[in-house]
Amino acid sequence: MSRTRIFAGLFLVVVAALLSLMLGPVSIDIGRGLFHPNSMPDGVVLWGERMPRTILAMLIGGGLAVAGTAFQALLQNPLADPYIIGVSGGAAVGGTIAATLLPFPSVGVPVLALAGAGISTFLLYRLSVDTSGRLRVYDLLLTGVIFNAFAGALILLLRAVLTPQRGIEVLGWLMGSLAMYRPGSWMVCGAGVVILSAFVFLLYKARAINAIALGRQEAMALGVDADRLQIQVFIAASMITGITVAFVGLIGFVGIVVPHAVRLVTGPDHTKVLPWSLLMGGVFLCLSDVVVRLGFRLYGSELPVGVFTALVGGPLFIHLLRHSHG
Amino acid sequence: MDEGIEFHGVSFSYAQDMPVLHDLDFSIEKGAFIGIFGPNGAGKSTLLKLAAGILRPQAGRVLVGGMPMHDIPRYQAARLAAYVPPVLVTPFPYTVFEFASMAYVDRPGWSGLDAKAKADIMEALRMVDMDAMHERTVSNLSSGEQKLVLLARAIVQGASTLLLDEPLANLDMNHALQVMQTLAQLRQNRNLTVVCVSHEVNIPLQFVHTVMLLNQRVVALGPAEDVMMYPTLKQTFDTEIYIGRNELNNRLFIVPMNRQG
Numbered sequence: 001m002s003r004t005r006i007f008a009g010l011f012l013v014v015v016a017a018l019l020s021l022m023l024g025p026v027s028i029d030i031g032r033g034l035f036h037p038n039s040m041p042d043g044v045v046l047w048g049e050r051m052p053r054t055i056l057a058m059l060i061g062g063g064l065a066v067a068g069t070a071f072q073a074l075l076q077n078p079l080a081d082p083y084i085i086g087v088s089g090g091a092a093v094g095g096t097i098a099a100t101l102l103p104f105p106s107v108g109v110p111v112l113a114l115a116g117a118g119i120s121t122f123l124l125y126r127l128s129v130d131t132s133g134r135l136r137v138y139d140l141l142l143t144g145v146i147f148n149a150f151a152g153a154l155i156l157l158l159r160a161v162l163t164p165q166r167g168i169e170v171l172g173w174l175m176g177s178l179a180m181y182r183p184g185s186w187m188v189c190g191a192g193v194v195i196l197s198a199f200v201f202l203l204y205k206a207r208a209i210n211a212i213a214l215g216r217q218e219a220m221a222l223g224v225d226a227d228r229l230q231i232q233v234f235i236a237a238s239m240i241t242g243i244t245v246a247f248v249g250l251i252g253f254v255g256i257v258v259p260h261a262v263r264l265v266t267g268p269d270h271t272k273v274l275p276w277s278l279l280m281g282g283v284f285l286c287l288s289d290v291v292v293r294l295g296f297r298l299y300g301s302e303l304p305v306g307v308f309t310a311l312v313g314g315p316l317f318i319h320l321l322r323h324s325h326g
Numbered sequence: 327m328d329e330g331i332e333f334h335g336v337s338f339s340y341a342q343d344m345p346v347l348h349d350l351d352f353s354i355e356k357g358a359f360i361g362i363f364g365p366n367g368a369g370k371s372t373l374l375k376l377a378a379g380i381l382r383p384q385a386g387r388v389l390v391g392g393m394p395m396h397d398i399p400r401y402q403a404a405r406l407a408a409y410v411p412p413v414l415v416t417p418f419p420y421t422v423f424e425f426a427s428m429a430y431v432d433r434p435g436w437s438g439l440d441a442k443a444k445a446d447i448m449e450a451l452r453m454v455d456m457d458a459m460h461e462r463t464v465s466n467l468s469s470g471e472q473k474l475v476l477l478a479r480a481i482v483q484g485a486s487t488l489l490l491d492e493p494l495a496n497l498d499m500n501h502a503l504q505v506m507q508t509l510a511q512l513r514q515n516r517n518l519t520v521v522c523v524s525h526e527v528n529i530p531l532q533f534v535h536t537v538m539l540l541n542q543r544v545v546a547l548g549p550a551e552d553v554m555m556y557p558t559l560k561q562t563f564d565t566e567i568y569i570g571r572n573e574l575n576n577r578l579f580i581v582p583m584n585r586q587g
Binding site for chain 1: 378380405419421424430432433434435436479
C-alpha cells in the first residue's frame with residue numbers, strides 16, 4: 001500500500017513538473033529544448049525561464065509546507081503557519097529594507113529577509129517564553145497576529161519613500177509571485193541548499209518532533225531536550241520562511257493546507273508528514289503557478305501565485321477543518 | 327546504597343517566595359510499589375516531575391538509580407524514570423501504535439522502526455491488552471483505554487521506574503482496578519519501581535506496599551498500616567475522616583465525613 005502511495009506521489013511530482021515546463025505564453029518543444037539549450041525559442045525559454053521557475057516553485061512550495069508542519073508541531077496547533085505567527089512578516093520587512101537601500105532584485109533581499117525572519121522569530125520567542133523557559137503558545141499566536149499588522153505598516157512606510165516604479169515592483173514581489181523575481185541559477189541553488197538542509201534536519205528530528213507536539217514536559221518525559229529542540233526547529237523553520245519570502249514574497253495557506261491534506265492521507269506521524277509535505281507542497285505551488293501563468297493570458301497579465309493559493313487555500317482550509325472534526 | 331529514588335534536601339517553587347515543596351529528604355527502594363497521597367496543592371505532581379528530572383529543584387539533589395536526574399542527558403534520564411501524565415492530550419490524531427512508538431525519540435526520522443522495536447511496541451501494547459486496537463486513533467479511545475496507551479508508551483520507554491500522575495483520574499471503579507492490576511503485574515514481571523500519585527486513595531491502598539503522605543513536606547512515609555493513622559490523616563487533609571478495614575481482604579480504607587451531619 002505504501003509503495004503505491006510512493007509511486008502516486010512521484011507520479012504527481014513528475015506530472016506537475018512536466019506541465020510547468022511545457023505550458024506558458026510561448027509554446028515550445030520540450031524535447032528539442034532539452035537537448036538544444038541555445039535553440040530559439042525552445043532551449044532558451046526552457047532553460048532560461050521555465051526550468052528555474054519550476055525548480056523554484058517545487059522548492060518554495062515544499063519549503064512552505066515543511067515550515068508550516070514544523071510550526072504546527074512546535075505550537076501544538078494545526079492552524080499555525082509561518083504567515084500567521086508573523087515570521088513571514090518579519091522576512092518581508094527585511095526584504096523591503098533591502099529593496100529600499102539596494103538595487104532590486106539583489107542578493108540583499110534573501111540576506112535581509114533571512115535576517116528579518118531570524119529577528120522576528122527571536123523576538124516572538126522571547127516575548128512568548130516565560131521565566132522557566134516554557135513557550136506560551138497563545139501568547140505566541142497573538143503576538144504573531146499583532147506583529148503581522150506592525151510589519152504591514154512598516155512595509156507601507158518604506159514603500160512611501162520608494163520611487164513609484166520600485167514601489168510597484170516591491171508590491172508585486174510581496175504579493176507572492178514566481179514571475180516578478182528573476183534570480184540567477186546560483187541563487188536558486190542557494191535557496192535549494194538552505195531549504196533542503198533545513199528539511200533534512202527536521203526529518204532527522206521527526207520522532208522528537210512527534211513528541212514535542214504533545215507539549216514541552218511530555219517531550220522531556222520521553223527523553224527529548226525540549227528547550228533545545230524548540231530553538232532548533234524555530235531556526236530551521238524560520239530559515240525556510242526567510243528564503244521563501246525573499247524569492248516569492250508572501251504566499252499564504254500553502255503551509256496550512258498542504259500539511260492538513262497530507263495528514264488526512266498519511267496520518268500525523270512527522271516521519272511521513274514532513275517528506276510528503278515537501279513533495280506535495282512543491283506539486284501544489286507548481287500547479288498553482290501553471291494556472292496563473294495561463295489563466296489570465298487573455299488579459300495579457302499574470303495573477304500573482306499568492307493570490308491564487310489564497311483563493312484556493314482559504315475555502316479548502318475551512319473545508320479541511322470541518323472535515324477533520326468529523 | 328539502593329538503586330531506587332533518593333531526594334536529598336530538595337526544595338522547589340514555581341514562583342519566588344511561593345515554595346511548593348520544602349526540604350524533602352527520603353528514599354524509595356528499588357522495586358517498591360508506593361502510593362503518594364495528599365491534599366490539593368500538596369506538590370504531588372511536582373514531586374513526580376522532580377523525580378523524572380523534568381523540573382529542576384532550587385535546592386537539593388534528586389537521584390534515580392544513583393544518577394542525578396537533572397544533570398544527565400534527557401534521553402538517559404527518560405530511560406531511568408518514565409513520567410506518565412494524568413491525561414492523554416494530542417493536537418494530532420496519532421494511532422495507538424504511533425503514540426506508543428514515540429518513546430523512540432532518538433531514532434532518525436528517515437529510517438523506519440526495525441523489527442525489534444516494532445515487536446517491543448506490540449509486546450508493550452499486549453501487556454496492557456491494547457494490541458488489538460493498535461491501529462485505532464488515540465483521540466477516539468475512552469479515558470480508560472487512553473490511560474493504558476500512556477502506560478504502554480512508558481513500558482516501551484524501558485525505564486525501571488514508573489512515575490504515574492493520577493493514573494485513576496476519570497476512570498470508573500472497574501477500569502481503575504484494571505489499571506492498578508496491570509501496574510501490579512508489570513511491577514512483578516519487569517521488576518519495576520512504581521510510584522502512584524492519586525486523589526483516589528482506597529483503590530491504590532489495595533495494591534501498594536508503601537504510602538507517603540505529602541503536604542508540601544513529607545508528613546509520613548512507610549507501610550500503609552503505620553501511615554494511615556487518624557490524627558495524621560485528619561490533619562493532612564483538614565477534614566473529619568473514618569478509617570475502616572475491609573473484612574474480606576483485610577485492607578484499610580478511608581471515608582471523609584460530613585462534619586455538619
